[in-house]
Amino acid sequence: MPNLPLKKEIFLTGLWKDNPVLRQILGICSTLAVTNLMVNTLVMDAGLIFTVCMSSLTVSLLRKHTPMRIRMMVQTLIIASYVIIVDIMIKAYLPDISEALGPYVALIITNCIILGRCEAFARHNPPVASFIDGLGMSLGYSLVLIAIAFIREPLGFGTLLGFRVLPEGFVQWTVMIMAPGAFFTLGIMVWIMKYFRPQTKFGEEKG
Amino acid sequence: MKKRALSVIYMFLITLFFASLVSAVKLMNDKRIERNQIQRIQQIILRVLEIPTQEQTSEQELSQLFADHVKEIDVEERTLYIGYEQDGQTIRGYALPVGGPGFWGPIQGMIGISPDATRVLGIAFFKHNETPGLGGRITESWFADQFKDLPLHPIEGDQNIFYLKPEGTAQASNELDAITGATNTSSAVEAFLNRELDFFLKELWVSVEEKE
Numbered sequence: 001m002p003n004l005p006l007k008k009e010i011f012l013t014g015l016w017k018d019n020p021v022l023r024q025i026l027g028i029c030s031t032l033a034v035t036n037l038m039v040n041t042l043v044m045d046a047g048l049i050f051t052v053c054m055s056s057l058t059v060s061l062l063r064k065h066t067p068m069r070i071r072m073m074v075q076t077l078i079i080a081s082y083v084i085i086v087d088i089m090i091k092a093y094l095p096d097i098s099e100a101l102g103p104y105v106a107l108i109i110t111n112c113i114i115l116g117r118c119e120a121f122a123r124h125n126p127p128v129a130s131f132i133d134g135l136g137m138s139l140g141y142s143l144v145l146i147a148i149a150f151i152r153e154p155l156g157f158g159t160l161l162g163f164r165v166l167p168e169g170f171v172q173w174t175v176m177i178m179a180p181g182a183f184f185t186l187g188i189m190v191w192i193m194k195y196f197r198p199q200t201k202f203g204e205e206k207g
Numbered sequence: 208m209k210k211r212a213l214s215v216i217y218m219f220l221i222t223l224f225f226a227s228l229v230s231a232v233k234l235m236n237d238k239r240i241e242r243n244q245i246q247r248i249q250q251i252i253l254r255v256l257e258i259p260t261q262e263q264t265s266e267q268e269l270s271q272l273f274a275d276h277v278k279e280i281d282v283e284e285r286t287l288y289i290g291y292e293q294d295g296q297t298i299r300g301y302a303l304p305v306g307g308p309g310f311w312g313p314i315q316g317m318i319g320i321s322p323d324a325t326r327v328l329g330i331a332f333f334k335h336n337e338t339p340g341l342g343g344r345i346t347e348s349w350f351a352d353q354f355k356d357l358p359l360h361p362i363e364g365d366q367n368i369f370y371l372k373p374e375g376t377a378q379a380s381n382e383l384d385a386i387t388g389a390t391n392t393s394s395a396v397e398a399f400l401n402r403e404l405d406f407f408l409k410e411l412w413v414s415v416e417e418k419e
Contacts, residue, residue, distance in 0.1 A: 033338075036340035036341075037340050040340070062221075065217070066217070067210070067213060067214045067217060069214060070214045070217070070218055073218060074217075074218065074221055077221065077222060077225055078221075078225065081225040081226075081228060081229050084229050084232075084233075085228075085229060085232050088229075088232055088233055088236050088240070089232075089236070091236070091240050091243070092236040092239045092240050092243065093239075095240075095243040095244075095247065099333070099334075099346065103336060156340075157340075172387075174387050174388050177340050177341060177388050178341065178388050
């Protein structure tokens with residue numbers, strides 16, 4: 001059984017060392033889509049954290065019983081169920097945000113991080129470790145999204161979380177609102193990350 | 208063979224479990240979601256008719272306010288809301304549900320029209336699938352506020368009721384700012400709103416006046 005320091009290691013791997021967005025280049029679609037407004041980003045993050053953690057936990061709990069040949073079907077079913085639950089909850093309790101996010105909540109299911117973690121980690125590892133792995137990975141994803149939104153919203157709208165942070169006369173960078181702005185921001189972040197922490201020779205991402 | 212059967216049974220059981228779980232969550236929240244939607248539409252009707260609601264208006268107060276001020280009528284297979292003044296007699300305006308194709312999917316909105324059908328009182332969009340932050344900005348107040356006091360006249364020839372111009376260049380009273388970066392959404396909105404307003408002026412309003 002993994003002991004405590006190992007769990008910390010698992011957590012930090014997802015959060016930073018093997019950051020799903022910056023290192024594994026996963027979950028890019030939603031990264032590009034929702035990061036032009038901080039509010040949308042935060043709700044997306046919350047939805048993803050819940051889905052990844054719960055999916056990893058469930059897949060891990062069922063890992064000894066799930067027949068190998070149908071495991072992908074089972075994983076997809078589990079993920080889809082949690083995503084629909086998140087969607088219903090947001091519709092019921094945060095109707096305004098649900099309007100703003102439109103189809104993106106339902107599209108959490110296509111986020112490769114979730115299936116990636118189920119397949120790469122949760123189906124070989126005990127529940128608690130899987131949960132922590134999911135938490136680390138989804139927080140790592142959230143961290144990057146927040147960083148991108150922190151750049152895009154002020155430059156694109158002159159606001160942050162809806163509050164004006166740049167002077168009224170500031171010429172808004174429309175490109176920052178659109179997908180190309182996200183590509184540039186993300187690209188620069190990946191570049192900086194690669195520069196300071198070049199990929200180690202042995203693929204450390206394992207699980 | 209046995210293995211295969213086991214897989215099928217396993218898949219069946221697990222699907223049953225998760226489908227039940229999702230259904231249960233859905234059932235538990237259905238009423239709430241439905242209430243949210245009704246409340247949202249009532250709020251929007253009150254807003255486009257410029258019937259003031261307090262920020263902290265409770266659910267009951269809102270439906271009471273709505274019941275006191277708004278009457279629903281059906282004209283030519285369309286639902287129309289008539290807004291009344293405090294006295295319950297004088298007509299304050301009409302609220303017309305409008306809708307049409309957006310860029311990604313249908314857009315639904317509500318438009319408030321003055322009692323003499325000469326100008327717009329207010330407009331609000333409440334359902335759309337446009338990109339958040341781009342076309343999705345049709346729900347923002349700066350965009351909707353521009354429609355206030357827009358003069359109305361039936362379309363003759365190719366003279367539209369209003370035009371959307373690149374952001375910041377709208378000059379005349381029938382010109383409004385479009386949304387930068389959302390050209391397709393803007394032109395879709397322009398097209399269906401002109402069409403619906405024209406339809407209201409030429410068809411619905413005449414019937415409403417006859418009924419009154």
